[in-house]
Amino acid sequence: MKIAVIPGDGIGPEVIDQAVRTLHEVAPAIDTSYFDLGARNFRETGRLLAPETLDEIRHHDAILLGAIGDPTVPAGTLERGILLEMRFALDHHINLRPTKTMPGAPRVLAGDVNVDLLVVREGTEGPYTGNGGALRVGTPHEVATEVSVNTRFGVDRLLREAFERAAVRRQRLTIVHKPNVLAFAGSLWTRAADDLSALYPDVEVDHMLVDAAMLHLVTTPARFDVIATDNLFGDLITDLTSALGGGVGLAASANIDGSRRNPGMFEPVHGSAPDIAGRGVADPTAAILSVVLMLHHLGLSREANAIDQAVQDHIASRGPESCSTEEIGERIRSRVGS
Amino acid sequence: MKIAVIPGDGIGPEVIDQAVRTLHEVAPAIDTSYFDLGARNFRETGRLLAPETLDEIRHHDAILLGAIGDPTVPAGTLERGILLEMRFALDHHINLRPTKTMPGAPRVLAGDVNVDLLVVREGTEGPYTGNGGALRVGTPHEVATEVSVNTRFGVDRLLREAFERAAVRRQRLTIVHKPNVLAFAGSLWTRAADDLSALYPDVEVDHMLVDAAMLHLVTTPARFDVIATDNLFGDLITDLTSALGGGVGLAASANIDGSRRNPGMFEPVHGSAPDIAGRGVADPTAAILSVVLMLHHLGLSREANAIDQAVQDHIASRGPESCSTEEIGERIRSRVGS
Ligand SMILES: CC(C)[C@H](C(=O)O)[C@@H](O)C(=O)O
Ligand SMILES: CC(C)[C@H](C(=O)O)[C@@H](O)C(=O)O
Numbered sequence A, B: 001m002k003i004a005v006i007p008g009d010g011i012g013p014e015v016i017d018q019a020v021r022t023l024h025e026v027a028p029a030i031d032t033s034y035f036d037l038g039a040r041n042f043r044e045t046g047r048l049l050a051p052e053t054l055d056e057i058r059h060h061d062a063i064l065l066g067a068i069g070d071p072t073v074p075a076g077t078l079e080r081g082i083l084l085e086m087r088f089a090l091d092h093h094i095n096l097r098p099t100k101t102m103p104g105a106p107r108v109l110a111g112d113v114n115v116d117l118l119v120v121r122e123g124t125e126g127p128y129t130g131n132g133g134a135l136r137v138g139t140p141h142e143v144a145t146e147v148s149v150n151t152r153f154g155v156d157r158l159l160r161e162a163f164e165r166a167a168v169r170r171q172r173l174t175i176v177h178k179p180n181v182l183a184f185a186g187s188l189w190t191r192a193a194d195d196l197s198a199l200y201p202d203v204e205v206d207h208m209l210v211d212a213a214m215l216h217l218v219t220t221p222a223r224f225d226v227i228a229t230d231n232l233f234g235d236l237i238t239d240l241t242s243a244l245g246g247g248v249g250l251a252a253s254a255n256i257d258g259s260r261r262n263p264g265m266f267e268p269v270h271g272s273a274p275d276i277a278g279r280g281v282a283d284p285t286a287a288i289l290s291v292v293l294m295l296h297h298l299g300l301s302r303e304a305n306a307i308d309q310a311v312q313d314h315i316a317s318r319g320p321e322s323c324s325t326e327e328i329g330e331r332i333r334s335r336v337g338s
Helices: A012-026 A039-045 A051-058 A077-089 A152-167 A183-197 A210-219 A231-244 A285-297 A301-317 A325-335 B012-026 B039-045 B051-058 B077-089 B152-167 B183-197 B210-219 B231-244 B285-297 B301-317 B325-335
Strands: A002-008 A031-034 A062-067 A094-100 A116-122 A133-135 A143-151 A172-177 A204-209 A226-229 A252-256 A264-268 B002-008 B031-034 B062-067 B094-100 B116-122 B133-135 B143-151 B172-177 B204-209 B226-229 B252-256 B264-268
Touching: A002 A012, A002 A051, A012 A062, A012 A285, A012 A301, A012 A325, A039 A077, A051 A077, A062 A285, A094 A152, A094 A231, A116 A152, A116 A231, A133 B183, A143 A152, A143 A183, A143 B183, A152 A172, A152 A183, A152 A226, A172 A183, A172 A210, A172 A231, A183 A204, A183 B133, A183 B143, A204 A210, A210 A231, A210 B231, A226 A231, A231 B210, A231 B231, A252 A285, A264 A285, A285 A301, A285 A325, A301 A325, B002 B012, B002 B051, B012 B062, B012 B285, B012 B301, B012 B325, B039 B077, B051 B077, B062 B285, B094 B152, B094 B231, B116 B152, B116 B231, B143 B152, B143 B183, B152 B172, B152 B183, B152 B226, B172 B183, B172 B210, B172 B231, B183 B204, B204 B210, B210 B231, B226 B231, B252 B285, B264 B285, B285 B301, B285 B325, B301 B325
Parallel strands: A002 A031, A002 A062, A062 A264, A116 A226, A172 A204, A172 A226, B002 B031, B002 B062, B062 B264, B116 B226, B172 B204, B172 B226
Antiparallel strands: A094 A116, A094 A252, A133 A143, A143 B143, A252 A264, B094 B116, B094 B252, B133 B143, B252 B264
């Protein structure tokens, strides 16, 4: 098996180093090839993601990515040109973002609320399609538009994945959208969910307005099992759920092409965090848990579980002192297989 | 002074009854005219908001609204046909939603975090303009779009209000958008904020991605003073902030035309809550606090403060038992002026 590793910007290389070393602890035979994408490469070559690079990446079994984004490059250039470019080119229409409170992890909510949910976020439609425009830019008469594009095909394949995931979890699926205002897209989501639910009689389906979801996620998070939602709503919801699960330091995500024609991309939910980059203080746990998602996706569940258990043991037993990136990686690795 | 009262649907009439009685406690001379808008009127007359009704409402000094929305009417019909119609027709481009933790109010966050922030949400642009469309509806090839429309004019007038509000609070303004993905609208917001900030040297401006804002609101809410954001992001953020402030039972909002050519509309953030309607258990506090915002806007600050203080005293002293709508109203009124 061959993994394409993209360390990226900021803290990306630091956390990916720990993640790859942890991967090799459980699966020493997995090959890794490194791709230097991000700010440095862009500054040196003026290129974001060259077609031939994408082609090479395509011929791997999975992609492990650190983070993309740098303050010295105009906002969004790298994110759109590399990260989103890959998600779209590799048809990563399924974005899985699980949250589960772990004993020992920080808790932001009052009371002893356990959260165990999975957000199934659409990855190739919605307001992320780049279908915007602007006129009279820089004048008092500037108009800027952003277009959310939604197709029955795209919503159906996302929802089918969400139903499948709910069926093997607690059989509760919450469809989150805003049909009372976004009438066209919202109605499409609602009808697609209603039609599919006939095929999954055991899954209880609930429709929730996205604003109400923000509220319920912090007041009654235990009501959620699987949440299916659009690209932008999923982006907002999963930063919130990552906070509920102990912070972005622990939140992992999987970008998947459901047809499996393209390799999946596994990445921490956090960004490149330029403010703490290079200081060796970034928490590599989210990157390491992204390896867990990757191993599960590759069918290597024994290896995935070994790392997952090591992470949980580490978090349950760690003290209040803050550890360096290297120390956290070491402590997790020392527990793998022990 | 004349107030147009729209009790609306569900719990709307119940909470508005308490709100109007509380208003009359401090300002007995204020006239109220009632407008029967919502599900019942729609079912009986087939009309949502008739032009002549809107004209009558226009000739009031302010509007007090309960809630709009009913499960027996297709999702969004009443919200778009009445509530949003009014916000747009009366050019309510400024939507103010304050959150302040009150002693005695429920807390969702761990630790003793105080929240004191004001969301200044744009009200007449963004994805709320109804600029969507759909084709091949009901077929596997359906495409549905939603268009977010943003103008320099609209963003400027919203941001100017946000800067003004920040200047008389703690001089911190956080601009919340998603320029790394929504490049056209995001860039417009960023440039407008940067240009205006030259006129307000004392206000410290911070740009924050909307996803990051969701996280920071629950991990470090004390960092926020004034948040300026777009219509849809503001919708999501303010359901979250209302949870932080003790729940939707306590969250009030003001829809204002900054030019003051049209009357402002004051309403609780909560919806019509059909599940508990008619049972006399809805919390009228958010509606009563909407009267406080209304009185402030009308320049009746003494009267506003009297109710505000009564609400705070009531919340600080109430026991754990749950009270009826009527009891809460009575208890607050008994403290007004005492
Ligand atoms: C970096 C950015 C483009 C990205 C997104 O908006 O999807 C990130 O926030 C995420 O959630 O993975
Ligand atoms: C009812 C709905 C149209 C409305 C909105 O989306 O603005 C509500 O959620 C609000 O926040 O006032």
